[in-house]
Amino acid sequence: MNTLFTYVRDSFIPADQASLLIGDLSIQRGYGIFDFFKTLDHKPIFLDDHLDRLFHSAAQLRLPVGKTREELKTIIDQLQRKNNIPDSGIRITLTGGYSPDGYSLSQPNLIITQQPLLFPISPECPKPFRLVTWPHQRQLPETKTIDYLMAIWLQPYIREQGADDVLYHYDGVITECPRCNFFIVTDDDTLVTPARNMLKGITRMKVLQLAGTKLKTEARDITLEELRTAKEAFITSTGKHIVPVSHIDGHPIGQITPGPAAQWLNGQLYRLVQDISHPHSHQTTSK
Amino acid sequence: MNTLFTYVRDSFIPADQASLLIGDLSIQRGYGIFDFFKTLDHKPIFLDDHLDRLFHSAAQLRLPVGKTREELKTIIDQLQRKNNIPDSGIRITLTGGYSPDGYSLSQPNLIITQQPLLFPISPECPKPFRLVTWPHQRQLPETKTIDYLMAIWLQPYIREQGADDVLYHYDGVITECPRCNFFIVTDDDTLVTPARNMLKGITRMKVLQLAGTKLKTEARDITLEELRTAKEAFITSTGKHIVPVSHIDGHPIGQITPGPAAQWLNGQLYRLVQDISHPHSHQTTSK
Numbered sequence: 001m002n003t004l005f006t007y008v009r010d011s012f013i014p015a016d017q018a019s020l021l022i023g024d025l026s027i028q029r030g031y032g033i034f035d036f037f038k039t040l041d042h043k044p045i046f047l048d049d050h051l052d053r054l055f056h057s058a059a060q061l062r063l064p065v066g067k068t069r070e071e072l073k074t075i076i077d078q079l080q081r082k083n084n085i086p087d088s089g090i091r092i093t094l095t096g097g098y099s100p101d102g103y104s105l106s107q108p109n110l111i112i113t114q115q116p117l118l119f120p121i122s123p124e125c126p127k128p129f130r131l132v133t134w135p136h137q138r139q140l141p142e143t144k145t146i147d148y149l150m151a152i153w154l155q156p157y158i159r160e161q162g163a164d165d166v167l168y169h170y171d172g173v174i175t176e177c178p179r180c181n182f183f184i185v186t187d188d189d190t191l192v193t194p195a196r197n198m199l200k201g202i203t204r205m206k207v208l209q210l211a212g213t214k215l216k217t218e219a220r221d222i223t224l225e226e227l228r229t230a231k232e233a234f235i236t237s238t239g240k241h242i243v244p245v246s247h248i249d250g251h252p253i254g255q256i257t258p259g260p261a262a263q264w265l266n267g268q269l270y271r272l273v274q275d276i277s278h279p280h281s282h283q284t285t286s287k
Numbered sequence: 288m289n290t291l292f293t294y295v296r297d298s299f300i301p302a303d304q305a306s307l308l309i310g311d312l313s314i315q316r317g318y319g320i321f322d323f324f325k326t327l328d329h330k331p332i333f334l335d336d337h338l339d340r341l342f343h344s345a346a347q348l349r350l351p352v353g354k355t356r357e358e359l360k361t362i363i364d365q366l367q368r369k370n371n372i373p374d375s376g377i378r379i380t381l382t383g384g385y386s387p388d389g390y391s392l393s394q395p396n397l398i399i400t401q402q403p404l405l406f407p408i409s410p411e412c413p414k415p416f417r418l419v420t421w422p423h424q425r426q427l428p429e430t431k432t433i434d435y436l437m438a439i440w441l442q443p444y445i446r447e448q449g450a451d452d453v454l455y456h457y458d459g460v461i462t463e464c465p466r467c468n469f470f471i472v473t474d475d476d477t478l479v480t481p482a483r484n485m486l487k488g489i490t491r492m493k494v495l496q497l498a499g500t501k502l503k504t505e506a507r508d509i510t511l512e513e514l515r516t517a518k519e520a521f522i523t524s525t526g527k528h529i530v531p532v533s534h535i536d537g538h539p540i541g542q543i544t545p546g547p548a549a550q551w552l553n554g555q556l557y558r559l560v561q562d563i564s565h566p567h568s569h570q571t572t573s574k
Contacts, residue, residue, distance in 0.1 A: 008309065019306040020314060022295065022398055027307060027382065029435035030317030061440060091389075095314065096439065101405075102378075105439065111309055118388075139423070139437050147436050148316035150426050152383065152392065153348060 005082045007075055007112040012082060020109055025096025029103065032095035032146040033057035037202075038117055038238055039088045040277035042080060045238075047073070049202045053144060054092055060143040063094050063108040079114055087117045089239060093146070119240055123270040125258040128246035129235065131177070132163035133224065137170040141197045151178035165235070167248065170197065174222045180235035180243070183207065184222060185215075185254075185261045187229055195219035203236040203269070210268040215261060227251070232259030242266040292369045294362055294399040299369060307396055312383025316390065319382035319433040320344035324489070325404055325525055326375045327564035329367060332525075334360070336489045340431060341379055347430040350381050350395040366401055374404045376526060380433070406527055410557040412545040415533035416522065418464070419450035420511065424457040428484045438465035452522070454535060457484065461509045467522035467530070470494065471509060472502075472541075472548045474516055482506035490523040490556070497555040502548060514538070519546030529553040 006018035025031040035054040038045050051069050058065050067075070076090060091113050097106030119126065134157075136150050154166050167182060168175045176182055176198035183193045183204075191211045193204060211217050227233065233245035233253045242265055244258035258266070293305035312318040322341040325332050338356050345352050354362070363377060378400045384393030406413065421444075423437050441453050454469060455462045463469055463485035470480045470491075478498045480491060498504050514520065520532035520540045529552055531545035545553070 006309065016308070018309045020309060021303070022293065022305045022307060022380075022400070024314070025439070026317065027311070027313045027319070027380070027398075028433065029439055030313065030319070030433045031436055031439050032314070032317070062443070093309075093314070103435075103439065104442070111314075113309070136426070139426070140440065145436060146315065146317045147434060148390075149318055149432060149434050152312070152316055152318050152390065153427065155391070156349070 002084065004114070005079060006114075007079055007110070009109055009111075012079065015113065018111070018113070020095065020111075021098055023098045023102065024109055025099050025102075025105065026146060028099060029096065030147060030149070031061070031105075032093060033061050033063060033144055034091055034093040034146055035144055036089060036091045036238055038121070039080065039086070039090065040121060040273055041086050043277045044076065044090070045273050045276055046202050046206070047076075049205065053202065054094075057144045058094055058108075060140065061145065062105065063096065065094060066108065066110060075112060079112055083114045085114060085116050087120070088114050089117055090114045095146075117239065121241060121270065121273060123267050125234075125242055125244050125262055125266045126240055128244040128257040129164040130162060130247040131165055131167040131235075131245055131249075132158055132161040133167045133169055133174075133249055135170060136168045137175070137197060138168070138199075141175065141199060144199055148178055169224055172224050173197075174224065174227075177235050180237040182222070183234050183236065184227065184230040185232035185259060186226075187231060189231075190216040190218055191261060192218045192220060192222055194222055196221075201236060201238070203238055203241060206269060206272065207236055207242070207265055210265060210272065211261075214264070227253065230254065232257075232261050234258070234262040241269045289371065291401070292366060293401075294366055294397070296396055296398075299366065302400065305398070305400070307382065307398075308385055310385045310389065311396055312386050312389075312392065313433060315386060316383065317434060317436070318348070318392075319380060320348050320350060320431055321378055321380040321433055322431055323376060323378045323525055325408070326367065326373070326377065327408060327560055328373050330564040331363065331377070332560050332563055333489050333493070334363075336492065340489065341381075344431045345381055345395075347427065348432065349392065350383065352381060353395065353397060362399060366399055370401045372401060372403050374407070375401050376404055377401045382433075404526070408528060408557065408560060410554050412521075412529055412531050412549055412553045413527055415531040415544040416451040417449060417534040418452055418454040418522075418532055418536075419445055419448040420454045420456055420461075420536055422457060423455045424462070424484060425455065425486075428462065428486060431486055435465055456511055459511050460484075461511065461514075464522050467524040467527075469509070470521050470523065471514065471517040472519035472546060473513075474518060476518075477503040477505055478548060479505045479507060479509055481509055483508075488523060488525070490525055490528060493556060493559065494523055494529070494552055497552060497559065498548075501551070514540065517541065519544075519548050521545070521549040528556045
């Protein structure tokens, strides 16, 4: 097996040696942001959308990226050539840097890692998830920070409840899962997703765009009560596209899982990323 | 100048080379705990209290410390001998470890650093602080996690407001500053400090014990409104003992700063730590 490389502080080094000094503000104070995108057949998927969000997150936390968008793309391209992983996840992390006093911001440290994708992207929805709800409002929720303290702390609770992931709500209004956005399909066939106090995922954005050709869409508050009458629920993420939700807090959602909206949207998402990763095969096979 | 050493993952290494691999859950997900105590004339101050809290924090985040209390004391003693810094701050950090998937807990990484104390501990209160309030509830507030995202994010706001630190409240109830506990003296000479949804500092505990010989004490909710009638306010920490508070959100607190309670308590704290760091000189000078 080839050596896997990681980009850290302007160098490509073997991934198993990539490190930061312990004065870094991520280690000292949990301060940093990141973004995560995938490649399929070596093609970065929705890279500009992810870089838009990376620059937004960095600005929110006052972390100068230190590279232009084009420079980042060049580094990502170099990393891909070194690692040669066709279907991969690439994570760009920007930390608070080596703080002189363990509290003040310093020049950020930029890290880019690449690993094989954990789950294959498929036209079929993956196995449905059971969710369990938990009252929690993430701090700086519209910024993709490295703060997953509550998510990781809740792992044993999630397992005890026989669930696969946790769905946060606050004052009875649903926001998100730690790494996924949440959608329901209402009684009148409207696709609804939360609009505030959560991170706006790139897959969420694509789903809203794709759905608009076939379903009414709304971005607004969803209450816990509204789950009772939902026809479908699903969650979205870069790594898994659309995961149907079969149960929330033990209560079944809808009649069949995956429901027709989840299945159709997942198919559309698959076509969309195939168009990027295999543009020629699409041109020859599409009508 | 001598090389400063840091203890990382079972080794003493030069502080400027101490590092963690980037797969550590502190870097990936902001997951870790720490504690911080001081030494005066080479004597650790309130070490057992700090180790009690360290083991509590570690248990709350399900991070096995991997060392007994006595083993930690031995490591701390070895670190002190190597570094030879009489008045120092020692920080023990325990992270989520090298996660196989960037999300699951692994064997924690233990780091112990020592640095010279930033501020001399003195029988006189330091220069008063101006505080500015901010609505925020820390997550897992009774655990000393590395999560200081909001505190560091707020630094420019604190400076813009002409303040020295931020005082968190939630629904109008005061909790704490990011690294200090908060006290007021009421109209009827009762010393009051918040009791819940905040980290219980070791200096806070000592202040409550010392005050009890002279002042009524209460640990209970303090509302923002109650600040208007407070005769004194101050904050407490391991590094600075008692810092008087002169203004909160621009409004002056009490008539004179430091007030008599802050001054008396700071003197008592000074005597208490002198008793530990210089037991003989105390025995010969005390009545």
